[in-house]
Amino acid sequence: MRGTPIAVLAVLVVIILVGPFFAPYSPTAPVGVPFALPGRWPPLGTDDLGRDVLSRLLDGGRPMLLTSLAGAVLGSLIGAVVGLSAALLGARKGRRDRWAEAVVLRPFDAVAALPPMLVLLLVLTSLPARAGIVLAVAVTSAPLSARVLRAAAAPVVARAHVEAAMARGESTAWLLGREVLPLVAGPLAADAGLRLVSAVYLATAAGFLGIGASGSDWGTLIVQALPGAELQPVALAAPVLGVALLTITVNLVADDLIRRSRAVLG
Template sequence: MKLIWAGVLLLLVLIAPELAQHSPTEPVAPPYSPPGTGGLLGTDYLGRDVVSRLLHGGRPMVLTSLLAALAGSGLGALAGLSVAFGRHWVETVVMRPLDALAAVPPILLLLLVLTALPNRVGVVLAVALASVPLAARVARAAAEQVMGRAHIEAAVARGEGWGWLVGREVLPLVRGTLLADLGVRFVMAVYLVAAAGFLGLSTSDSDWGLLVVEALPGAALQPIALLAPVLGIALLAVTANLWTDRRAACS
């Protein structure tokens, strides 16, 4: 049931821009119109339809967060599995730089990367880099728990290469753990992408984080314009957490 709910929500977010009644930049009523007067959820400080802006902002936010989470989890898994099967020097070469990266607060890393690369690629890169260190540790810990199994030791004794060991022997055993960790990375990515919009670093004119910061000055006049994107971000995070719990239970 949790997976069905997550799939339905993802589908709705992806097709949402086609369901929007207005352009996200089109004024449709006086500023801060209440719900019902200027649309289902009213209008923002420029008179734009809140529902249309919310629908247009969901797809780029989800796709950016998902791409960043996949990149971070994939690189982290590759690093963690390399350390689990490598020699001692591999740990020094791979994990020490990741430990240093983990010491940088994600928001600071986001600001540094977007200063040099102020576009969607920069957002994906920054969020992915913030995800790699923890994803690597999860992958390493999961691999080390199964390395002592008989079939893996037999494959090592046969002289199988690293690719065979990881792809055929270890990955099927740790797949559930890595997928659950991907869900955690996605939640983190959603928060960071929303934070980029909140800080004015968004590359979309209807990013949910941007909607939040734009609605703050008029929250007393039109609280729905503030609550709608906040609840949207929370709903994405809760849905991803439910999916993560499901994957963890199955692993």
């Protein structure tokens, strides 16, 4: 049972990535009357313009997932570098290093106070939709990742083997890569999963506002299905369930990684 969430997530990701190749119809071509109920074919009915809901669902998952994943990975990497570096600075003796640690994290605290949707709208004033979503996710994720990784690394950098490496004069990059990172890999992976969930929500919200990663991403499908929700509820339920299944599964995997990392860190 422990590996079930990971297996479900792997299957779901594969379906999302290869889904466009198995769409029975073009996601942009009408195949029937608008808001037709599910039948033998098309199995999920049609949307507001008579397009196949199943084809659009299969086509829209990949750009949303890849955009969210790119932003989450970028934000986690930036946050990890800043958080781990701040933990090392805090572990060094002397007021100067403690002051440097505070300076490193203060700008991130200011960014973390900004609402994610505000950041998204500001970024999209100068960037295309997909690049803007990636950057907005990275900007809003990095401060949170930095705080999480700084807290996870604080007890690690206080261990004897890390202090011995610092006493030998090892570089910061060497300390992070050889002494600290292997022991915080679990929290890093778990935090990246949580950032991915936030990224999916932000990408879905962007699609809901009409600025999604593609014309058929799941957020766009949701807003297009709202006017006919009473006539064709499946057109609305399908993308909502897709987002819910993806985020819940990622959360379960992140929880499992957190439990394992606690066991490793003792």
